[in-house]
Amino acid sequence: MKNRFFTLSLLILPFFIFAQYNGTIVINWFPAKKTNIGDYSVRIPTFDTNAFQFDPINKTIIYSSPIKSNSFNENIIINNVTYENITNEELGDLIIGNIPSTLNEKVTTTISRDVTTVFLTFSPLVKDNFGIKKVTSIAYSLVQNSNRTTNTNKTNTTQTISNSVLSSGNWYQFQIKKSGVYKISRSFLQQLGLSTNAIDPRRIKVYGNGGKMIPLTNNNSYPLDIEETPIEVIGENDGVFNNEDYILFYGEGTDTWNTESKTFNNLYEDESYYYITIDGGTGKRIQTFTQPSGNPTLSLSTFDDTQFHELDQINIGQLGRQWFGEKFDINNEQEFDFDFPNIDATIPVKISTETASAAFTPTSFVVSANNSPVGTINFPAVANNSGISFYTGNLPSSATFLGSEKNKIKYTYNNGGVPNAIGYLDYIKVVAKRKLVGYGKQFHFQYDNAFSTIGIVEYTLSNATAINQIWDITELNAIRKIENNNQNQFSFKANLGEVRKYIALDTNDYLTPTVSKKSKIANQNIKGTIFKNNQGQFQDIDYLIITPHFLINQAEKLATFHRNYSNLNVKVISTESIYHEFASGKQDIGAIRNCIKYIYDNASTPNKRIKYVNLFGDASYDYKNRINNNSNLVPIYHSLISNATGESSFASDDFFGLMDTNEGNITSSFGGIDIAVGRMIVNDTKQAEEMVQKVIDYHDLKSYGNWRNNFVLIGDDSDVPSDASLQEKQSSLGDLITTEKPFLNVSKILLDSYIQEASAGGFRYPKARTDIFNAFEKGALVFNYLGHGGEDGLAAERIWEKSDGQNLNNPFKYPLFVTITCEFSRFDNPLRPTAGEYTYWNPKGGAIAMITTIRSIGQFSAENFNPLLTRNLLSFGSNTYVSMAEALRISKNTNPNSSTNVVVFIGDPALHLAIAKPKINLTKVNDIAISQPIDDFKSLAKMKLSGEVTDENNNLLSNYNGEIATIITDKLVTRNTLNNDGNSPSIPFSVLGEAIFRGNATVKNGQFKFSFVVPRDIRIPVGNGKISFYSKKDNALENQTGQNTTIRIGGINENAVADNISPKVKLYMNDENFVSGGTTNQSPILIAQLEDENGINTASGIGHDIVAILDGDESNPFVLNDYYETKLDDFTSGTVRFPFRNLSIGLHTITIKAWDVYNNPVISEIQFLVVGNESITLTNVLNYPNPFVNYTEFWFTHNRPFEPLEVQVQVMTITGKVVWSKNQIITTDGFLSREIKWDGKDDFGDRLGKGVYVYRLTVKSSLNNKKAEKIEKLVIL
The missing domain is CATH 2.60.40.4070 (Immunoglobulin-like)
Structure with missing residues (x-):
């Protein structure tokens, strides 16, 4: 992705602008209404477009939409804006003070895989002296500027393949914690595992990139390999490393300020790592500092000493990058010591800090230093259901105090008299002016104002006898030294104009590194070998799997599958090897991103760039394993905002798919994702093996079935009036899917269309819940839920709970589960596994993949995003489909906003939906070509159907042999929601009619035929029905789909023969070896084999369903119509396979009632003993x-x-x-x-x-x- 900002102008541009395009934006406003964002709701005005965006932090709204554009070289002119007044009442909960006085127009260009999208963003609300106005229309012009250059900051397309220094030689790793000069002795080398007897010290080399974090923003400031660090080897000239010889080097610890994350601590590691080798030529040595020759323009004998205190121990909301240290609850006063030897006490000491308060009343921190007040930090009360868990606060930037060599800084938390109010300390930063005086310790120094000063500075150090050297450590790979020959007063000169960093070495104070747990490092060469195939030739990479080393075998199994089945070039890399090569041994999300970017940038051509990245391992909000049972296997990107429970404090894997320059530091909405990224949230080898096997099973012959024609939409009911749109949106989406992809059989499970029942725990929809899980176990290509939800399940009526995902039993029929709801799958909190995670983790059921949410999402954004996602998933207008993760990537890029940041893909990103190929055509009815007038499907008429399996262009596949499954449904049925909660009007919606036939036939040489008798119970008025076809080829991974919606169903066959004979039935539990009275588990499968010369009735006439009555409870029958299928080429007999769930232990009786198409009944029963599942019964x-x-x-x-x-x-x-x-x-x-x-x-x-x-x-x-x-x-x- 690439972001570019253009200045909008109202002026006529010069003559070199041409190729004008005019556009108009019309905004249709809706009155303010409540919209839900997770656990809280806000009342805000909205407008009817996907361009609507709500900023939950600032409580403002934004218009942002793609506009027509032809190139980068464009300016925009706002020609005309029309407004209408809006009252404070209509503004609802928006914060008036945050509404700007101008449009704040901005044009942003994003680039994704060389596709350019231009977005116009502005504030649709503007305030002036007369009040607040809302924009109702904008007229604009896009004009091309011939004087502007084309975009020069695209992704690199020049191949820069290189080898890692780790590719050969012997390498040993050690670690440090704080920044400073370290001494490596002969005994330390021996502890690392080096044999020191034959070492030529001149060949000793130290490598490492220090402890700072890799920039989140894509740029070239961080090396792609570990770099050699200049060192000084005392005693190397004789070529022998003696006992008294040693190595000095400057090591950068993890204690450096990071502006992007506003912390002094490395977020990912507490230690930084360095490498040592003795192979190869001579090593890099510290060179002499070249002092400028001119006279000094500034003389300094003092320096700016920065000290900080920061402990990362507590993540208040268990989200985001901000961690806190001390907690102020029981102990509301705490003191912190800062020592500044040789301080210049005449200069005030600067202090900055960040604190936080989580309290439902106003609170404050009072800060004092050396018993004198410094300042007060005030916090507002945290409001219930506000989406904010705490507030942060700082001292004024001008805060100072008079210091001394020993300083005590005290923090007093005033909890407002509320004992459960808690304060937190993030960090304290103190900057004091110290004298350049030696004091027996090494020390850093610098002049902070050097960047704004021109000339030459002379630093003078006193009491410097023990200071033998000054090192310029500004560039870690180009350290320079200034030597002091035992002078008590020592001076050197340096150029001004930039802040340069120095350290004074004291011969009595060197730091000692630590031996790593595994000091010997194996050779590796990701950069040099990643593009090589088995023959050593260059080959572009399609798919990268990144995983911890202990999951490599399972990741390789998945890679092998895709190499063979998907014809993808797949590479597997361990996180450990990425960290060694791209992050100097440290965990860092930037290292993973840079590794991916290296692969992306070095593709042979732009269209062969990497497409998919699989983060094969779970993630956590805790990068450093401070919490129990942590799951930080492959780290995830976390937002800096950490106090909002909604979309502002998001976590996202899209970070790893942002490849263009200046991307990566994600703060709010973004677009232009270049790679489809998915995550398989596995935690151990067993779980990894199970999830990989599910992927393989998804493509197995056993998975081929007409369940692939099913699409299930679930809509939440109206708990509040604003929820009414949830079901309306789902119903409309179902109709759109039926129009665009008529081969799909869409089921609408709208909760408010079911009878709501009261229970001890609240209102419930038991029948809707049963329908959902029956649909899951019958199988569907996609389940799509829109509505309220959370970590524990879906809907206030608990239609889905945590245990449900674990208990599902739908082997080989795994759907994509889309849940556009709130934090259903917040997988980055290992302390609280979610309902979404359990649904994915189910080894023999649940979902194959999930497009789901990791944080709360705004209802309005969710309602707009769901149809867009579906359009891309099902590739409306085309029969060429992209992977599920790719569909999500495209959807996010189409209209990026902060809400879509929280939508994630769980699963294999290379997975495509198991959509069968077109086509299957009905050719004849009763031997009459359908191009001619054909018979209506009348009640009790015997119908003969013929058809063909063809390619997309209707060419017969004459070598196609297999089976075809057919479902014929009656005319569409209109149903209505019931307004159970009294919050919305009754909504009519259409669904498929009853299935009048389910059968299977043989396909031979691409052709098929079958017969059946139309049930008596069809609805008599004549109208269009639907035939749904699904075929699978014998012993081949090939399947086809098709439909016909021109058949006419209705009327009565007056010449039907008489039939008064009841069907025959045989009952079993689980398999045909079962004998009535035998044992089963708690979720057995009922098998009913039915036979009748005219077929079995499945048309759902009143009282004529196939039903199962459990233990005589006739008020709660199980309707089995949808579970009946005929035998192959025989409509007179078939089988019901119905799964019961969670039956109580003990003896049960099932009574079956079935009817033939003439409505002749049959009744039979079977008994079985349920035993518990906890123990195995033999x-x-x-x-x-x-x-x-x-x-x-x-x-x-x-x-x-x-x-x-x-x-x-x-x-x-x-x-x-x-x-x-x-x-x-x-x-x-x-x-x-x-x-x-x-x-x-x-x-x-x-x-x-x-x-x-x-x-x-x-x-x-x-x-x-x-x-x-x-x-x-x-x-x-």
Whole structure:
């Protein structure tokens, strides 16, 4: 991304401007209404466009929208603005004082993968002497300026591939904490692992880039590899490293001020790392400082000494980059000591500080120094439901006090009389003027005003006998020295015009580094090898996976899959290797970004740049593992604002996809993301293995099914009047999807269309909740939720809770779960796993990926963003689809704002939606071509349908053989919301009609045909129905989809033959080996096999549904129509497979009622005993046949269907000696396992003697490690 700002002008531009384009913006305002942002709401005016943006911190609104543009070389002229007055009442909760007096126009250009987007941003509210006005229209002109140069700050396209210095030689790592001059002795080298006997000290080299953080903003100020640090080796001239020899070097610690993050501490590490090697040529040595020859224009014998106190121990809101140290609650007074040897007490000491207060009453900090007041910091009260968790405050910039060599600074927190009010200290910065006098310690010094002064300065140091050198440390890779020959008073000169940093070395005070835990560093060369393929040739990279080293194997498994299946060039890099090469060994998000940028910049051509980045590992708000069970595996970008619970304190992985110059320090809205970034939030090898396997399963033949034609929309109800738009938006989106992608079968689960029931915990929608989870387990391409939510679930009525994501059982039918709600998946807080995380982590259910929120999002922005996202996900107007993460990237770039910052992609960023290819066409009805008038689908009419599987251009795929699944639905049905809460009018919405047929047929040479009888219970008025087709090719990863919406359904077949015979039914639980009265788990699957010569009725006529009655509770039937499918090429018989969930332990009875299409009924029942899932239950353990000669199978019944079980069989002699054993992972669809087989031979392949043997069967759960075992006997003949 690239940001450029142009000045807007109302003046006529000079003659060199041409190619004018005129545009008009009209703003249609709505009255102020409440809109929700997480746990709080605000009442604000809005307007009807995606350009609306709300700033929740300043309580202002902004207009920002893309406008037409042809090039970079454009200016904009505002030709005319029309206003209307707006009253204070209409302004709602907006802060009038923050409304500007001008439009504050700004044009911003973003570039994403060389695509330019120009945005016009302005304040739609303006105040003047007469009040507040709202903009209703703006006329503008874009004019091209021939005098302006083209953009010269695009992403680098010149290849600069280089090798890392770590690619060869022996490297040893050590660490330091504070900045200063360090001494490395011979014994220290030995501790590192170096053999010092043969060291030539002239070849000793130290490398490192210091402890400062890598700039968040993309620029060239931080090296792409570790750089050599100049050193001084005492005693190297003889070529032997003797016991008395040593090395001096300047090490930069993690204690340097960072402007971007406003901290003295490195956010990611407490130590900085350096590397030492003795391989290669001679090392870099500290050179002599060249002093200017002129006379000094300024003489200094004092310097500015900056000291700070900052502890990063507490993150108040568990978000953002700002950490605090001391807490002021029980102890409201605390003192801090600052020592300034040889201080110039005549110069006031400057003090700056940042503090915070979390209190519901006004509070303050009183700061004093040396018993004299310095200043007071006042804080407003934190308002309930304001989205603010605390306020920060500072002393005035002019704050000073009279100092001494020993200073005590006291902070007193006034809690306003409220005991639970808490104050916090971020940092104290104290700047004192000290005399340049030696005092037995090394010390830094500089002249802070040097940058604004021209000439030559002369520094004079006194009591300098022990100061043998002064080092200029301004550039760490070009340190210079000034030597002092035992002079008590020592002077040197330097040029002014910039602030240069120095350190005075005292021979009695050198610092000592620390040996790293793993000092020997393996060779690596990311930069030099990342583009090489197996043949050593250059190959562009499509996809990069970044992961901790302990997850490399699982990441490589995913990479291998995409290399083979997706034909992508995938590379896997460990975070540790990135930190070594790009951050001098330190954790730093900038290192990861710079590594990605190196790959992006060095592609062979712009269109071959890297497309996807997978951050393969969880993240945390705590970079330094200060909290228990931390999950900081691959760090995430956090905003600097840390006190807002909403979108202002966001966390984002988009940082790693911003590749253009001057991007990266994200403060609010941004666009121009260049790379689709996703994160697989895995924490350990087991979880990583499971999530990778889900990706593989998503593409497995077992995943191919007509569930890929389903799209489920869920809309929240109206808890307050402003919520009414949630369901309206979802209903409209469903209609749009049906128009743009008619092959999709859209389900609308609008909560307010269900009966709301009261419970002890509040109002609930039990039927809606059941429909949601039934839809999940039946399968859908996408689930899309719009409404209220949080870390614990969705909607105030708890339609989705944390445990639901864990309990879902939808193997191979994993949807993309879109939740445009508040912080449903706040994965960066390991102290509180969220409902979204549990939904993703489910190894055999849940979602394949999630487009979800990590913070609260404004309702208005959410309602506008969801349709935009859907448009890109489903590629409206095209059959070419991008990956899910790429669709999110495009959507964010289209209209960037602070709300979309909180939307994240969880999952594999290279994943595409499992959308089947077009087309499948209906060609004939009752042997009449559909181009001719065809028969209506009348009640009880037997219909014969024929069709073809074709390519997108309707060419028959004559080599296509497989199966086709067909669903025929009756005419659209109009339903209404019920206004359960009394906050919105009843809203009509249309949904698909009842399924009158679900069947499967054979596709041969691209053609298919099937017949069925139309149920009596169709709605008689004639209208358009829908045929939904889905086909899959035999033994191939290929599937097609299609639809027909021109068929006419309705009317009565007056010539239907009579049928008074009821259907036949057979019932089972979990598998067809089940016998009534047997055991099941708590979530068994009911299997009902139905047969009738005219077919089974699924048309949902009143009283004619296929229903299951559990334990006689006829008031709560389970409707099974949607779970019935016919056998292949046989509409007269089929099967219901219905999952029950969380049944109580004990005996249960299920009664099935079904009807044929003539409405002849059948009733049957089955009994089963539910056992708990906590322990494994083994029954019917046997081997068959028994006795046997050379073949037997080990059978057992268990209560863990669909769960991977670790099964062991040990065969022993009567005396207990194990003669044969077998370990196998077994997963069964039902309760019976008979997968383990044996030929009667021992572990060495020798046949065992005849006789009686004992065997032990052990079964262990791979989910909770529960196990059970049984011992039985067998006989070998």
